[in-house]
Structure formats: C-alpha cells, structure tokens
Amino acid sequence: MTQADDTLRRTSIAARFDAAVGYDAAAHIQRRCVTALMERIQTATAEQTPASILEFGCGTGFLTAQLTGHFPQAGLLASDLAPAMVARARQHLSDTNIHFHVMDAEHPDISGPFDLIASSLCLQWFSNRTEGLRRLCHLLAPQGRLMVATLLQGSLDEWKQACLAEGAPCGVPDYPSVPTVEADWPSSGTGSWEVLTLHDPVGSAREFLRGLRQIGASLPRQDSTPASSAALRRAMRHFDRAQSSVAYQIGIGTFVKSGEGPQL
Secondary structure, three states, rough: OOOHHHHHHHHHHHHHHHOOOOEEEEOOHHHHHHHHHHHHHHHOOOOOOOOOOEEOOOOOOHHHHHHHHHOOOOOOEEEOOHHHHHHHHHOOOOOOOOOEEOOOOOOOOOOOOOOEEEOOOOHHHHEEEEEEEHHHHHOOOEEEEEEEEEEEEOOHHHHHHHHHOEEEEEEOOOOOOOHHOOOOOOOOEEEEEEEEEEEEEOOHHHHHHHHHHHOOOOOOOOOOOOOHHHHHHHHHHHHHHHHOOOEEEEEEEEEEOOOOOOOO
C-alpha cells in the first residue's frame, strides 16, 4: 500500500465512524468485548494501580467509562481517529477529568510514559500492525502493559462463506491468525494472546449488514471489488437459509514492557 493509499484509507475509516450516529444502539459485540477486556485489565493491575493510561480507538467511550470508573485517580487520555467519535465520548463523559485527543494510533503524536495502554476493537484497522504496536509500546513505562482486544481469523466467516457459495465478492478483511499476531509483538518486552469466541445473533443478512454500517465498520478491505446487486442478493438469501448468527474470534493481547520498575 502506498502512502497515498494509506492516507486515503485512514480518511475513509474516520469518515465512516464519524457518520456512525447509530453506533451505541448497534454495538452489541463492542460492549461484550469491553467487558471481557476490562475483566483482564482489572486482574492484571490488581497489585499495582496504573497512574497514567492511554486509550486508543475510544469510540463513544465504552471502555473509557470502565477505565475511569475503575481507576478514578489515574490520568486518562482517550483518543480516536474519528473526530466525531471523540466528541461523542467527551459528551457522554463530560462530568469526568478525562482528556480527549484526536489521534491516529498507528502514528501517535503524544509522548509517554504510560503505565497502561488499552484498546478494544481498534487494532484490526491498522495498516501495519507490527509498526503500530512498536510505536505504541515505546510509549509504555518500564513494566507497563499494553492490553488490547481485536478481531482474529475466523471472524464473520458465516458471511464470507455465503458470498463464496454464491460467487459474490466479499469485503470482509482477512483477519490475522494467532501465530501472526504473536509475531507482531516488539522486542522491547513479552506478549501473549488469549482467544474468545463471541456469537452475535442476527435475524437476517440485511440486519447483519445494516449493523455493520451503523457502527461504521462497513469499509471493505483494500483489494475488494463491489458485488453486483444480483450477487449480493444471492449471498443474502444463502446466509438467511443457513445462518442465524455470526461469530467473532476475539484476540485479547497483553504486552509487558521490559525494564526496571514496579510490576503493573
């Protein structure tokens, strides 16, 4: 991908999330991911509370609210690529001391160090996951943690299979496998991954696709071609005959930076 293509894609991602005015009502999986991630953050920080926290991909503030509720004394910087998402999060959490920032997390324009960097369902939008993680982990304090939830291989396969069966182009990204993301951790510490499977009931293919648009997640992968109306209708009918839910393979990653300091 050229730099121009990468810039255009980031602009398109931000624009779709900016326009996702129905996000809160449709973000069922997003809420469940935040719950799972936050449970693990609480366990990991049980012996040492982080004093400084960075969240990237904050969206409308699901994880942000959990972080500030559990760590009320910590300095929390919540960021997102989409300005409208940051504005909604700020509005939802206007009675807190959270700082908000519009930022491309792949190329952070801030300085650390942070004791905890957290994110739910943002990493899958990175163009270069390895370099993005390296830059983010550089912002960690010694023994600081980066904890993220992201989509892995096998997510949304029900829709992909319906498209394949009917010869319809499918814009669902090829999400990475566990070995791939394991190899992405930088050399400045140690990382691990846990995998959860979440099933999201859907009444129809139309409902599933509408939900993706409502949360701003309908941007197709870079090399996809639009399906014709006839091919899309065939794939939707196939999905409706065979499926009543879609599965999400959720990877929860934890990275601990090397160095001196208290274990977080």
